[in-house]
Amino acid sequence: MNGLEARDIQMRFAGLVALDGVTLEAPRGRVTGLIGPNGAGKTTMFNVCGGFLRPTQGRVFIDSDDVTTSSPTDRARRGVGRTFQRLELFRSLTVRENIALAAEGQLISDGPLAQLGITRNSRAARVANREITEKLIDDVGLTGLADRRAGELSTGHGRLVELARTLANRPTVVLLDEPSSGLDPVESARFGAILRRLMDENDLALLLVEHDMNLVLSLCQWIYVIDFGRPIFEGTPDDIRRSPEVQAAYLGKAVA
Amino acid sequence: MKSFLPFLIIGVSTGAVYALAAMGLVVTYTTSGIFNFAHGAVGMFAAYIFYTLRVDVGIPTGLAAAVAILLVAPAIGVLIDRVLLQRFVGGSASSSIVVSLGLLVALQGTAVAIYGGETRSVAPLFPTSTFEVGGVRVGYDQVIVVAIALAAALGLSLFFRRTQLGLKTQAVVGDRALTGLVGVDARAVTTFSWMLGSAFAALSGVLFAPFVGLDSILLTLLVVQAFGAAVIGGLRNLTLANAGAYGVGIAAALSTKWVATVPSLRGLPSSIPFLVLFLVLVASPKGRFTEVGDSAGSAARRSVGTNRFPWRALAVLTAAALVVPSLLSPAKLLTASATVVFVLMFASLGLLVGLSRQVSLCHAVFAVFGATTLSHLQSAGVPYVLALVLAGLAVVPVGALIAIPAIRLSGLFLALATFGFGVLAESLLFNSAAVFGSDGVAFVARPSPFQNDRAFYYFAVAVVIVGLIVIEAVRVTRLGRILRAMADSPVALQSIRVNPIASRVMVFCLSAFLAAVSGGLLGSLIRSMNLASFGFFQSLIWLTVLVAAGASSLGGAVLAAVLLVTGPAVFTSPSFTEWQPVAFGLGAMVLAQAPNGLVGYLKPPPLADFAARSRWRLAASRHRARLAPRLEEAL
Ligand SMILES: Nc1ncnc2c1ncn2[C@@H]1O[C@H](COP(=O)(O)OP(=O)(O)OP(=O)(O)O)[C@@H](O)[C@H]1O
Ligand SMILES: [Mg+2]
Numbered sequence: 001m002n003g004l005e006a007r008d009i010q011m012r013f014a015g016l017v018a019l020d021g022v023t024l025e026a027p028r029g030r031v032t033g034l035i036g037p038n039g040a041g042k043t044t045m046f047n048v049c050g051g052f053l054r055p056t057q058g059r060v061f062i063d064s065d066d067v068t069t070s071s072p073t074d075r076a077r078r079g080v081g082r083t084f085q086r087l088e089l090f091r092s093l094t095v096r097e098n099i100a101l102a103a104e105g106q107l108i109s110d111g112p113l114a115q116l117g118i119t120r121n122s123r124a125a126r127v128a129n130r131e132i133t134e135k136l137i138d139d140v141g142l143t144g145l146a147d148r149r150a151g152e153l154s155t156g157h158g159r160l161v162e163l164a165r166t167l168a169n170r171p172t173v174v175l176l177d178e179p180s181s182g183l184d185p186v187e188s189a190r191f192g193a194i195l196r197r198l199m200d201e202n203d204l205a206l207l208l209v210e211h212d213m214n215l216v217l218s219l220c221q222w223i224y225v226i227d228f229g230r231p232i233f234e235g236t237p238d239d240i241r242r243s244p245e246v247q248a249a250y251l252g253k254a255v256a
Numbered sequence: 257m258k259s260f261l262p263f264l265i266i267g268v269s270t271g272a273v274y275a276l277a278a279m280g281l282v283v284t285y286t287t288s289g290i291f292n293f294a295h296g297a298v299g300m301f302a303a304y305i306f307y308t309l310r311v312d313v314g315i316p317t318g319l320a321a322a323v324a325i326l327l328v329a330p331a332i333g334v335l336i337d338r339v340l341l342q343r344f345v346g347g348s349a350s351s352s353i354v355v356s357l358g359l360l361v362a363l364q365g366t367a368v369a370i371y372g373g374e375t376r377s378v379a380p381l382f383p384t385s386t387f388e389v390g391g392v393r394v395g396y397d398q399v400i401v402v403a404i405a406l407a408a409a410l411g412l413s414l415f416f417r418r419t420q421l422g423l424k425t426q427a428v429v430g431d432r433a434l435t436g437l438v439g440v441d442a443r444a445v446t447t448f449s450w451m452l453g454s455a456f457a458a459l460s461g462v463l464f465a466p467f468v469g470l471d472s473i474l475l476t477l478l479v480v481q482a483f484g485a486a487v488i489g490g491l492r493n494l495t496l497a498n499a500g501a502y503g504v505g506i507a508a509a510l511s512t513k514w515v516a517t518v519p520s521l522r523g524l525p526s527s528i529p530f531l532v533l534f535l536v537l538v539a540s541p542k543g544r545f546t547e548v549g550d551s552a553g554s555a556a557r558r559s560v561g562t563n564r565f566p567w568r569a570l571a572v573l574t575a576a577a578l579v580v581p582s583l584l585s586p587a588k589l590l591t592a593s594a595t596v597v598f599v600l601m602f603a604s605l606g607l608l609v610g611l612s613r614q615v616s617l618c619h620a621v622f623a624v625f626g627a628t629t630l631s632h633l634q635s636a637g638v639p640y641v642l643a644l645v646l647a648g649l650a651v652v653p654v655g656a657l658i659a660i661p662a663i664r665l666s667g668l669f670l671a672l673a674t675f676g677f678g679v680l681a682e683s684l685l686f687n688s689a690a691v692f693g694s695d696g697v698a699f700v701a702r703p704s705p706f707q708n709d710r711a712f713y714y715f716a717v718a719v720v721i722v723g724l725i726v727i728e729a730v731r732v733t734r735l736g737r738i739l740r741a742m743a744d745s746p747v748a749l750q751s752i753r754v755n756p757i758a759s760r761v762m763v764f765c766l767s768a769f770l771a772a773v774s775g776g777l778l779g780s781l782i783r784s785m786n787l788a789s790f791g792f793f794q795s796l797i798w799l800t801v802l803v804a805a806g807a808s809s810l811g812g813a814v815l816a817a818v819l820l821v822t823g824p825a826v827f828t829s830p831s832f833t834e835w836q837p838v839a840f841g842l843g844a845m846v847l848a849q850a851p852n853g854l855v856g857y858l859k860p861p862p863l864a865d866f867a868a869r870s871r872w873r874l875a876a877s878r879h880r881a882r883l884a885p886r887l888e889e890a891l
Contacts, residue, residue, distance in 0.1 A: 050751065076753035088748035090741040101737055102752040151744075162748075169752045 002063050003027040003205035004049060004080070004173045009058035011044055011229075018044045019055070019229045026173065026207040031199060033220035034209045037249060041229040042209040043085050046175050049207070050082050051075040062173060081171030083162040085178045085209075091151030095142055095161050098150050100133045102168035136164040140194060155182035159191070167198070173205045180212045188212060192219060217241070225249065261392040263509045269398035271505020272405035273464045274529075277482035278489075278497040279412055280456025284333075286429045286492050287449035290341055290352045291668050293675070294359035296479030298454050299461025300472055301363050302329045304371060306462045307378050307470055317381070325458040333454030337447045340845055350613040353671050354803050354848040357617075360476060361800045362841025364793075367472040369834040375471040381463070401463055408459070409498055416494075425449060429492075473793065480679060481505075483672060484529030487536045504529050523683035530676040537673055538661040565732050569810050570724060577717045581710055590781065591825040593713045597777045598817035600720040602802050603727050603810065604770035609799065610807030610852070611731060612739040612763045615671040618658070618678035620794035622768045623775025625651050625681075627785040628691050630776040631698035640703035644719070648773040655768030656761060663760045670764075678792035686787050697786045700779035716777050723770050724810065730766065735759055797837050804843030806853030815855055 004026040011019040019041045026032040034042050047053040049060055051072040059068045062078050070078075090098050137146050140160040145153060150161055159179055166174060176195075180188040192215050199206060210216045216223065217237040225233040225240070227249040233240070240246055281295050292298075306324035309315045315323075340355050382397035416422040428445045460482075461475055468474045481504060488500030508528040515521040580592055601623065608614050629650045633643035662673035685691055692698050706715040730736050738759045741749050749756055779785040801820050806812025819840070824833050847853045 052747065052750075072747070072750040073753050073755050076751055080751075082751050084748065084751075088745040088751075090737075090744045090748065092740050092744055093737060097737055098741075101734070101741060101754070104734060105753050165748075165752060 001025065001027055001061070002172075003030075004175075004207065005061040005064075006045070006049055007059050007061070009045065009048055009055045009060070011041070011048055011053060012056045017229055019048070019226075022058075022224075022226060022229070022231050024207075024224050024234075026205045028172065028203050028205045029199075030222060031195070031206045031208060031220045033216045033223035034207060034226070035211075035213075035216060035223060036226040036232075039228075040226045042226065043177055044229075045226070046082060046177050046207075046209065049175060050080055076169065076171075079170075079172035080175070081166040081169050081173070082175035083159070083166055083177055083179060085181070087155065087158045087162060089150040089153075089158055089161055092149060094147050094149055095153070096133060096137065096146045098161050099136055099164050099168045100129070102165045103129050103133045103136075105169060132168060136168055139197075140164045141190070156184065156187040159183060160194075163191075163194070172203070173207070175207045175209075177209045178211060179208070180210060180215055188215060191215075195219060260510065260513065261390075263513045264506060265392065265394055265398060266512075267506030267509030268502060269395075269401050269505070270467065270509065271502035272402040273460050273467070273478075274481040274485050274505050275405050275498045275501035276408055276456050276460035276463070277478050278485035278501045279409065279494055280453040280460070281479070281482045281486050282489065282491060282494055282497050283412070283449050283456070284453035285486070287425055288337070288341065288446045290356065291491075291672075292336070292453070293353065293356040293479065293671075294336070294363060295453070295457050295482060296461070296476045297360040297363040298329060298332050299457035299459075299464070299478055300475035301332070301367060301461075302454075302458030303461035303465045303475055304367055304470060304472075306458075307376075307465065311378065321462060324462060325455050329454040329458030330451035333450035333452075334447060336454070337450040350609070350615055350667055351848040353615050353668060354609075354799070355845050357615075357796055358800050358803070358841045358844030358848065360479075360841070361796050362838050362845065364472050364476050365835070365837035365841060369831075369838060371470070371472070373472070375469040375474070377469045378465050380466045397466070404459070404463065408456070409494070412494065421445070421448065477679065480533070480676065481529045483676070484532040484536075487533055487672075500532070504532055507532070520688050521684075523687050527680045527684045530680040533676045534673065534680075537665065537669055540665065565728055566810060570721070570728065573724075573810070573814065574717070574721055577721075578714075581713055586709065588825065589709045589713055591822060593709070593716050593781050594778065595817045595821045596713070596716050596720050597774050597781065598821050599813050600723045600777075601771060601774040602798070602805075602813035602816040603724055604767045604774065605798060605802050606807045606809070606813050607727050607730065607763060607770075608767040609802060610809070610812070611736065611743075612760055613743050614663070614667055614760060614764065615674070615799065616764065616767065617671055617675040617795050617799065618681065618792065619767075619771045619798055620790040620792060621678050621681040622651050622655065622771035623778065624686070624785060624790050625654065625691070626772025626775030627700055627779030627789075628698040629772070630779060631693075631700045631785070634701050640701075644773055644776045647776045648769040651768045651772040652765045655765050659761055659764040663757055663764065674795075675792075678795050682792045692785075692787060697784050698779065699784045700776070702780045702783070712781065716781065719773070719777060723773060726766075727770070728810070730763070735762060739763060797840055800837075800840040800844035802853075804840055804847050804853055806855035808852040809855060811855040811858070812853050815853075 005024075007023050009019050009022045010017070022041070022045060024032070024034065024045075034045060036042055044053065048055045048058075051060075051067070051070055051074065054069065059066055061067065062075065062080060065078070067075055067078065090101065093101070137143055140163060142157060142160055142164065145157060150158065153161065159182065163176070163179065179195075180191055183191060195206065195208075196219065198204065208216065208220060217240065220237060223235065223237060223240050224231065225243075225246050232249060233243050233245050235243065277295065277299065281292065284295075285291050302324045305328050306320050309320035309323060310317055313320075336356075336359065340359065341352065380397060382400045384395055384397050386393040386395045388394070414422075416426055425445050425448070428442050457478075460478060464475060464478055481501070484504050485501035486497045488503070489496030489498075491497075508525045511528060512525045515524045577596060581589060584592055601619070605616065605619050608616050626647045629647035630643050633646055634640070638646065658673050658677045659670060662670040702712050703715060706712045731740075738749070738754055738756060741754075742756045742759070746756065775785075775790075782789075798816075798820070802812065802816045805816035805819060820836075823836065843854075850856050
């Protein structure tokens with residue numbers, strides 16, 4: 001299968017079982033949702049898929065290759081890009097530098113000379129690089145802020161920088177962890193529009209963890225629901241709306 | 257065989273002292289996740305207090321021991337934990353390394369300021385009479401020391417297995433985050449472990465003093481023997497650490513016998529612990545030494561420094577450097593030149609400490625190697641500038657050899673490896689003819705057109721400015737951006753497929769190169785360099801003064817050079833020089849987590865950052881509050 005696949009994942013932290021038997025598929029060309037109450041294990045699942053955690057059981061595949069034991073950098077090379085629930089910006093770099101750092105990675109082999117700016121890349125490659133950076137800045141609507149330090153931005157803008165940085169790396173599998181948290185409804189709607197356009201223009205596998213149900217139900221074609229680390233439901237947005245289990249898991253939590 | 261037995265016995269008894277030190281180190285490291293470089297200094301300080309009370313004040317031995325080991329040392333432990341480290345929870349690993357090094361320098365400096373720098377021999381603690389077993393003489397004191405160490409090891413293991421507090425401590429070691437859930441106060445447990453660890457350090461210091469004498473440096477270095485032993489246990493396993501300690505003790509003692517016939521290896525026995533440390537680090541597979549509790553959030557990390565090349569600052573600096581000689585009496589010109597050269601030295605260290613958050617504790621060794629290599633090349637007839645560059649390049653492979661295995665593991669291990677290498681170099685390599693020649697002095701000539709002090713001053717300024725341009729240029733390349741990005745968010749860097757290890761190694765090598773060049777200049781300035789010019793301890797002092805002044809910018813390097821070099825020339829009273837290192841140590845402790853040391857406070861701090869963060873928190877909590885109703889709506 002082209003895209004991301006995680007099979008029967010179990011993740012233990014000392015005594016705590018954060019994930020137990022979670023399987024999911026995020027094929028290319030589809031927006032896949034992963035939802036569940038706070039502490040359900042969504043971020044842990046992302047960390048397992050991105051290589052930041054080694055699962056205690058189960059396997060992870062990218063484009064059908066087993067990558068369970070490979071490092072985050074290695075997976076990034078295979079096309080996995082992600083954002084973080086708690087913003088992880090290069091706060092002391094400008095917005096443009098944040099994005100360019102990721103864009104360059106595509107063209108330069110990171111040998112010693114390349115890091116000092118001495119590369120054999122053609123001028124054309126460098127120009128292309130700069131164009132991609134500028135296009136992404138434009139696409140996510142950060143043109144006016146490109147020379148500000150990322151640490152000075154609002155969360156909403158910070159999320160956009162993270163998204164642009166992730167895309168600058170030209171991933172084929174994109175994991176977004178609560179991209180709309182900290183955004184106001186207008187920003188959130190805008191974010192949704194950006195994602196839709198993104199899906200139209202590229203053959204991406206997008207996996208979305210999100211608390212904003214409107215965004216999830218409108219964007220995703222298939223949704224997985226987990227609770228306390230266990231899968232409790234999967235289906236289309238319509239199935240989710242009708243499912244009593246999902247209602248129970250969410251509303252039980254929301255009331256408590 | 258029989259000729260080895262006496263050495264074996266010496267080895268076991270010194271191993272026992274190392275074991276005590278190692279156990280203390282392991283206890284604090286596993287519970288707090290902070291490696292205490294000042295462990296030996298705490299032991300040293302307690303030893304001074306013990307012998308002052310016992311010999312100078314005349315208090316009975318038992319009482320003096322109780323005061324030093326059970327009162328003073330635990331009090332220092334509480335101080336370290338509550339006053340120094342509490343502020344660093346969630347901070348970067350490099351700032352806690354700097355804090356404990358600051359403490360080391362401050363404690364050692366205090367001991368020297370109060371008691372003087374000479375070694376003081378002390379009366380033995382236990383009866384030195386001997387008895388014979390199997391034809392070998394064994395001292396009662398040796399037996400007693402080993403008995404104490406074994407009893408302490410046993411006591412510690414019972415403590416962990418049988419007592420409530422011990423079990424709680426193990427829970428904290430196992431998983432800090434979960435202990436709150438089962439009703440263990442992790443803070444209190446950590447504080448207790450610092451008290452316990454310091455008491456062990458004190459005990460080993462008190463027992464070690466009769467062997468080596470009261471010597472603030474030698475006793476401070478006890479921590480190194482402890483490292484060597486503790487890394488064998490992966491810094492976490494008490495049993496292995498104990499075994500390692502006896503192994504190190506025995507190996508060192510046996511090597512004394514072996515090197516008795518080889519004068520150039522005189523330093524080998526005292527270097528054994530470092531060799532062990534080193535070999536273990538090099539041989540360790542990645543992952544064996546993951547740092548305890550290094551999941552620190554990025555909130556506390558923040559790299560500083562500009563994105564732009566500081567043309568203006570460099571121009572001002574050059575102009576200032578050019579007018580200075582006309583304002584100074586010729587006698588002060590040497591100080592001015594030394595200050596200028598130290599600006600480059602500190603800027604090279606700042607490239608490492610400030611930009612890439614790595615700590616090098618052997619910069620003084622690089623400087624010495626730079627000077628001696630320059631001297632050798634000069635005698636081979638290589639022209640000055642070329643020789644200076646080659647001298648710089650010569651340390652690069654040395655630096656890479658130390659740095660690569662350690663950087664692969666983590667920042668802490670780079671600090672450990674460079675510390676180990678610094679001491680090893682001083683005790684072993686400096687004595688060899690290859691470094692200082694057979695007389696222990698390397699003569700370094702000045703370039704021929706710049707023989708007089710004034711001309712050489714201008715030459716030094718020129719080289720330093722070129723060096724600074726290189727450093728500032730690196731900051732604005734992709735390498736500089738990667739390093740700053742790494743300080744901000746290592747995980748994000750991985751997620752965009754940048755592997756920062758190559759960057760870290762490169763910046764380490766560049767820093768070593770520039771340190772060696774500065775060393776060469778310093779050698780030329782004073783025209784020679786000898787064994788005593790720069791001991792490894794200098795490296796620690798340099799680090800502390802740089803952190804106190806500000807490691808992340810050119811201004812910090814200038815201020816550090818002024819504080820270190822110009823200060824003593826202006827304030828010539830002996831108490832100034834005595835207390836100077838203490839001030840640097842304290843300064844580093846206080847300012848380790850400031851954005852950019854003292855110079856960072858010369859400008860208004862970047863408040864915008866804080867504002868952005870609190871706005872995010874606010875938005876996040878609002879978002880959570882909104883969540884429930886919106887879900888209901890959607891479903
Ligand atoms: N490194 C870790 N060590 C120990 N426990 C962890 C770790 N990471 C996550 N957990 C635990 O695993 C569980 C799942 O956490 P996770 O962050 O994956 O939840 P989540 O679904 O992302 O929640 P949220 O909606 O709040 O983001 C939680 O109980 C959390 O405390
Ligand atoms: Mg989460």
